[in-house]
Amino acid sequence: MIVNKNLQVINQQKETSKIKSGCFDDLNSYVYSTSTHVKYMFLEGKTTGTFKSIDQPVYVTFVSSLVHVNEW
Numbered sequence: 254m255i256v257n258k259n260l261q262v263i264n265q266q267k268e269t270s271k272i273k274s275g276c277f278d279d280l281n282s283y284v285y286s287t288s289t290h291v292k293y294m295f296l297e298g299k300t301t302g303t304f305k306s307i308d309q310p311v312y313v314t315f316v317s318s319l320v321h322v323n324e325w
Contacts, residue, residue: 266301278316286311
């Protein structure tokens with residue numbers, strides 16, 4: 254769930270897996286990883302989706318026009 258400074262919900266995504274990591278990019282989206290997927294959520298609107306299914310957990314540390322992830 255993403256909220257603003259007044260704790261009003263901006264967007265939310267129901268996840269069955271725990272979120273491992275995530276970060277915001279400069280285009281108002283949130284990129285995050287679970288143990289099996291790398292996903293995104295736009296702050297404006299209700300758009301969410303999956304970038305990629307993964308075999309091993311990855312930790313999102315930085316996002317720009319391309320997605321950069323570090324495997325641990």
